[in-house]
Amino acid sequence: MNPLLEIRNIETYYDLIYAIRGASLTVMEGSVTAILGNNGAGKSTILKTLMGLIEDQPDKGSILFEGQSIDGRDTEDIVRRGISYVPEGREVFEELSVRENLLMGAYVRRDRDGIRQDFERVYDYFPILANRTHQWAGTLSGGEQQMLAIGRALMSRPKLLCLDEPSLGLSPLLVKEIFRIITQINTEGVTILLVEQNARMALNIADMGLILENGRFVMKGSSQELLNDPNVKEFYLGMQDESSAKGYQRWKRKRRWR
Amino acid sequence: MIDFIQMLINGVAVGSSYALLGIAMVIIYKTSEVPNFAQGEMALISTYVAYMLLEQYQFPSYMAFPLSLVFAVVLGCVLEFTVLRRAKAPSVLGMIIITIGLEMILMGLVSWKFGAEQKSMPFPISPYDSVMFGDFFVSTLEILTLVVALCAMIVLFLFFRYSRLGMAMKATQQNPVAARIMGIRTRRILMATWGISSLVGASAGLLISPVIMQPYMMWDPMLKGFAAAVMGGMTSLPGAVFGAYLLGIIENLFGGYISIEFKSVVAFVVIVLMLCIRPSGLFARHYVKKV
């Protein structure tokens, strides 16, 4: 397997706020990679930096996609290289219909037949959307909007699909369903970079996991390793079997070694 | 009764040019979120370009008018690119000031180049020709204005509904960040909206020019178009059109029955009332965003 995406030591500022403090990450072609971390750790910022959505950032470091540098380029060009992004909070076009939202997802493409096929494919993944084709996206439920956002991102036939907290605000049943579909999308050949709060769900479908704290990755490993790690168990999976003050000290100590 | 219907007809006739200017303002407002006070003067300068081509360069009118419309599109794009885009992270107030500044510059340019006196536009249709429908008079120019306005509405409707560019414009208006994520080049879209808007406005300018042609000619229609757009909620094309015709009719009825002197003030009374009763406009159909 080749690396599809390589992020090398990037640093990102929001004006004076130092949000990403040197983070590196490699996503292998065909894999599912999960970024985990608490609120404010900088997970979304990493994806936004990758997509070129933060002006003049990353400040330092480089981002390679298929071996070519994409940092500092316009979002519009990054998308055309084959990266799709489902932002936190869906961001569907509220006063366009479901169908028009999906059409906008295929904006970078010109092949009418392929687009028609992909409509079918998205409606297969999310049959609810097929019943709502002419409804304004803003009138869909939160879960339906999330499905639409994922479907829209697929319409460009991406090589890499980046998802920012797809489970946010969904019922447990729907979360399961969404994760099942993400796995299915992956098996059909799309590499996936997933940002999640729901660590257990994410690690269950991911090959690799990374843990982000205060703008730095503090831990990397296969999902199995992370699932079995006592610190991850305690602080990200919420399984407590010893006094947490002690555990936290140990966690801090461990982090300082890096 | 005959008077009344004649006034309605005149109201619709004058409403058509308000509608064109209202549409032009709404198109820009929806993407740039600024009421473009230079709209009238952008149309003014395009109209004077047509005049120049006809009078000084002796172009035939079938070439001069299309060329002036092309000029209008280019002007809109250039102004967006060279002036508005330069404003870094502008506030709405800042943008309004910029458009007012542009307005004064364009007006000054026209006065300096062509002089402030009334010109007579060699328009193929005389403003004094008219057609009788039974007991009613309608000038041919008014009919032409109505036809142009209706065509513009139909074309714009189809454009925003079915074309890729039109849909991308709507997407950019609704959520610029999401539009960029789709690969839409939003800066070009912004430029294109200025071009289209300038085109629509210029068509109004050309249709007004046979009646009145001097540097202040667009001032009153532009404010009325703006008023119509506000009545429609500022973001709705059908709303602006409806507001424009309503305004034209109210104005004429007021002029006919109450006071001819205060005829053009009535528009603003209507707006103030409107903003007191329904501040979001008659056509505000934006539903409230779910939290």
Ligand SMILES: Nc1ncnc2c1ncn2[C@@H]1O[C@H](COP(=O)(O)OP(=O)(O)OP(=O)(O)O)[C@@H](O)[C@H]1O
């Ligand atoms: N637009 C912004 N301007 C200034 N600071 C920002 C901005 N966006 C994020 N930040 C800051 O950057 C840090 C990282 O934010 P980010 O949104 O990446 O966190 P996150 O890991 O995605 O959190 P969450 O799980 O809550 O979504 C936070 O401290 C946040 O306050």
Ligand SMILES: [Mg+2]
């Ligand atoms: Mg986030």
